Amino acid sequence: MTDQALLPSSPVPGGAAVVRRPRRSRFVEPSILPGFGLSLGFTLVYLGVIVILPLTALALRPWELGLSGVVHALTAPRVAAALRLSFGLSALAALLNAPLGLLLAWTLSRYQFPGRRILDALVDLPFALPTAVAGIALTAIYAPNGPLGSLLAKVGIKAAYSPLGIFIALVFIGLPFVVRSLQPVLQDLDREVEEAAQTLGANSLQRAVMVVLPALAPSLISGVSLAFARAVGEYGSVVFIAGNLPMKTEIAPLLIVIKLEQYDYAGAAAVGLAMVAISFGSLIAINGLQLFLARRGKA
């Protein structure tokens, strides 16, 4: 694949020439760059202050309850239910965003049509909107008296103030992560490879599944994992639409806020630590999957 990419572009059978951006030359030995020690030092200090320090404070806090206190705090049915709800719905939302985000990214980067740029900009809105605004807007639409909520209510589906409402909010905030991870890869994907597959007799489904998808898989996975991680910690947009009933629609971040408001700092930190641990575990698992796919791709 790399070899082919280095070949000069050839006219496509259709006649139109494929315009390719010149590739930047790669540094064969990155270590000839000066200032490696300085930049690594800065990286470590920066990560230490921005990421590791607050996480350490979080990790130290719950133990004032004692080990049994932490276990007790985390196994309380209400906490367990909130963690299940947050991680379960976040995973579902990220999984739904995988095919939908792929479709959007494909449409936006492969086709030319009027309004494409506007649509492209719209994808970023969930990034840019303050989450509370997103939450209030979604609630207004999906509440039983809202334009979509009233239609759903007629067929007996409760959208806002139910787990479905949380799911909708999480899909909304996760979408740009998947689309934006895929777009650059889709744009850089060599059409010649697809064309070669075509000349070798692959039909369009085979081209999509066996040629395009493997190339996209790593960035699709990273987009989905970003969407998942964001959804797990999402608070602002969800609390408005969730209903916030303990055991039913209470997300873990809300439970942390409620514990804080009861001055239960250690209990709140325990739930936070559990969330960090589970998120970290899932991200490592996803990274492992990526690595596995990358190795298989090379073989």
Add this chain to the structure above:
Amino acid sequence: MSPTNISRRGLVASAAALGVGAAASPLLFAAQAQAQAKTVTLLNVSYDPTRELYKEINAAFANYWKGKTGEILDIKQSHGGSGKQARSVIDGLQADVVTLALAGDIDEIAARAKLLPPNWQSRLPNNSTPYTSTIVFLVRKGNPWKIKDWPDLVKPGVGVITPNPKTSGGARWSYLAAYDYGRKHGGDAAAKDYITRLYKNVPVLGAGARDATTTFAQRGLGDVLLSWENEAYLTIDEFGPKFDIVYPSSSILAEPPVALLDKNVDRHKTRTQATGYLNFLYSPLAQDIIGKHHFRPREAAAAAKYAASFKPLALVTIDQAFGGWKKASAVHFADGGLFDQIYKPA
């Protein structure tokens, strides 16, 4: 004072030298510096439904204070769920005075941040509560579910909107009013059963009183809102006559207290102004504003003037019925308390 003046002048000079401002801007800077020299800022950290009340009281007090002392006051207000506001103050929000929904929250500030002495509640008249309020029902126009009293709230199918008592002061008063009704009709066991059935009818638990009002009035959810009396009137003012207020046979006398945060006012050098502000709340002028905003005034004249909007009903106090906030919190709202027991896994 003089060092700031110098630095301000320096700033003005450099701004002029840089050619940033137009010819008038140095004058503007100077005028601003003059005004700031005499302006004293107070921060009142309050709970959810008092936004409109304190907006008017602050204007009236600033006016009164300027006439009395010549000093210009800039009174800032902050609103949110009572518990959340208390936590912000504990975590360092520089409030001069707090005016919260329940004494328990100010007790927490005294206990955890030690910003005021534990006996704070005896420092001002009427247990430091310049006005009272109560919990009433707000129903949709015409009262389609014929909701008259507490038992009607647990009928199957009735949607009750009330915020989470863990985070909302008003919701704690509502919960206790409901519990007290249940206990009067069959003791503690009946009260527990009643409360459990009541919260089974609650489809959404908002964080604060405003949250719940929005859910009920704007999103059209539920059939009855357990509301602060003033918030019920305010909702009708705001959203038009789409709602009726229903007074149950009994409710709770809510006493939202006010307090001076000694450590903060000493740091800000605002003790005189903040003390004046809290005393002003008991003055006939402020009591009238309080009545106008549908809070129940302490002062007889104001109470008489607005008597028409305060239907008499049997009111119990938290001290009589629940032995004070400390006890009520421990039994009902602490982790694993009676409120938590309502939400058991099915």
